[in-house]
Amino acid sequence: MVSKNIHNYEIDFAPTKDEKSEKNISDLMPLSNNKIGGEAKMKHTAPRNRTLTVSEEELKKMKTRFINLNKQCMLDAIKGNVICQDALECIQFLPEKSIDLLIIDPPYNMYKKFNEVTFNKKTIDEYAEWIDSWFSQIVSKISLTGSVYVCCDWQSSSAIETVLRKHLIVRNRITWERDKGRGAKTNWKNCSEDIWFATKSNKYVFNVDKVKIMRKVIAPYRDENGDPKDWKETNTGNYRLSHPSNFWTDITIPFWSMPENTDHPTQKPEKLLAKLILASSNEGDFVFDPFCGSGSTLVVAKKLNREFSGIEIDEYYCALTLKRLDLADIDKSIQGYSEGLFWERNSLTEQQKIKLSSRKQKGIDNYEIEFDWHH
Ligand SMILES: C[S@@+](CC[C@H](N)C(=O)[O-])C[C@H]1O[C@@H](n2cnc3c(N)ncnc32)[C@H](O)[C@@H]1O
Numbered sequence: 001m002v003s004k005n006i007h008n009y010e011i012d013f014a015p016t017k018d019e020k021s022e023k024n025i026s027d028l029m030p031l032s033n034n035k036i037g038g039e040a041k042m043k044h045t046a047p048r049n050r051t052l053t054v055s056e057e058e059l060k061k062m063k064t065r066f067i068n069l070n071k072q073c074m075l076d077a078i079k080g081n082v083i084c085q086d087a088l089e090c091i092q093f094l095p096e097k098s099i100d101l102l103i104i105d106p107p108y109n110m111y112k113k114f115n116e117v118t119f120n121k122k123t124i125d126e127y128a129e130w131i132d133s134w135f136s137q138i139v140s141k142i143s144l145t146g147s148v149y150v151c152c153d154w155q156s157s158s159a160i161e162t163v164l165r166k167h168l169i170v171r172n173r174i175t176w177e178r179d180k181g182r183g184a185k186t187n188w189k190n191c192s193e194d195i196w197f198a199t200k201s202n203k204y205v206f207n208v209d210k211v212k213i214m215r216k217v218i219a220p221y222r223d224e225n226g227d228p229k230d231w232k233e234t235n236t237g238n239y240r241l242s243h244p245s246n247f248w249t250d251i252t253i254p255f256w257s258m259p260e261n262t263d264h265p266t267q268k269p270e271k272l273l274a275k276l277i278l279a280s281s282n283e284g285d286f287v288f289d290p291f292c293g294s295g296s297t298l299v300v301a302k303k304l305n306r307e308f309s310g311i312e313i314d315e316y317y318c319a320l321t322l323k324r325l326d327l328a329d330i331d332k333s334i335q336g337y338s339e340g341l342f343w344e345r346n347s348l349t350e351q352q353k354i355k356l357s358s359r360k361q362k363g364i365d366n367y368e369i370e371f372d373w374h375h
Pocket of ligand 1 (some may be wrong): 085086087088105106107108264266267268269290291292293294295296297311312313314317
């Protein structure tokens with residue numbers, strides 16, 4: 001748990017810590033040194049627990065690769081790098097009009113008490129003021145055709161919307177149905193987050209065909225000739241490639257047995273970032289995340305052949321980001337996104353079946369071509 005008093009605002013870094021603690025399977029396994037820094041703890045880990053951590057030795061090495069900014073810089077100086085610094089100090093030094101896609105997952109406006117550490121929720125006006133204090137500086141760093149996504153929960157959402165409307169054209173609000181949430185006795189369980197979408201101008205990238213979802217067809221209607229109506233029959237089942245909406249129900253929060261999982265308390269799923277990045281940028285574009293945490297945005301940008309950089313105040317999380325970026329050199333897979341298509345939750349078996357059947361066909365190595373999904 002991390003608490004830092006930055007610019008007189010006490011920041012809550014752990015809106016979804018509860019979900020993370022659900023991930024720690026405690027009683028099963030040998031001890032491992034799970035986290036360094038102020039929170040060194042010996043934790044039990046389950047045999048299949050793939051949670052990525054950074055050792056003290058690794059942190060020492062990674063630190064030599066962090067950069068920080070103290071004067072105006074060129075894009076080349078930050079591309080591919082992790083900036084280990086307070087975003088509020090650093091944003092001013094970023095190159096003007098350089099960011100094609102800005103993805104922001106800031107600390108949410110929440111009060112929490114964890115052991116001895118108390119995190120104070122601010123009034124919604126104070127929170128909006130804090131957001132605006134750095135967002136107003138980053139606006140000029142976005143390219144004229146650039147897009148912005150900002151993640152938040154319902155308690156932070158109105159402040160985020162107000163600040164975005166002040167500076168940009170707000171285009172949509174995506175609601176992500178998270179599969180976990182903490183039950184409450186006197187309130188509805190919170191099981192969703194918002195992601196606001198805004199652009200700098202009316203000219204912006206939106207690759208709708210890159211983010212359609214493969215769904216199993218429940219009602220296989222046929223036209224008057226008996227042919228499938230907007231779905232395809234395959235030897236592994238019937239599927240429809242459906243249009244992406246602003247209500248996302250197909251994304252799981254990373255958990256302990258997933259290779260992408262880290263010990264960051266509020267890590268975003270790679271699949272979620274893949275959707276944002278594929279829809280709102282092209283290969284080679286520059287993607288930036290000023291509160292990058294465990295580096296999910298940067299890692300997915302790298303896997304999808306975009307340029308990237310991000311800021312994170314905490315050294316451990318910067319090291320985690322670098323470790324994940326190194327791993328992305330070896331493994332570019334993104335869970336839930338396979339062969340150029342997004343899949344519904346719990347569809348791994350179907351994905352594998354389709355992959356296998358398509359690869360079996362001589363001369364056809366790409367089932368997108370075989371089933372012609374994109375046309
Ligand atoms: C909600 S988390 C982002 C998680 C990230 N999306 C991921 O997938 O891992 C917010 C992050 O902002 C960092 N942070 C908070 N205040 C900051 C500041 N002033 N400058 C830079 N980073 C900051 C925290 O350490 C935390 O890792």
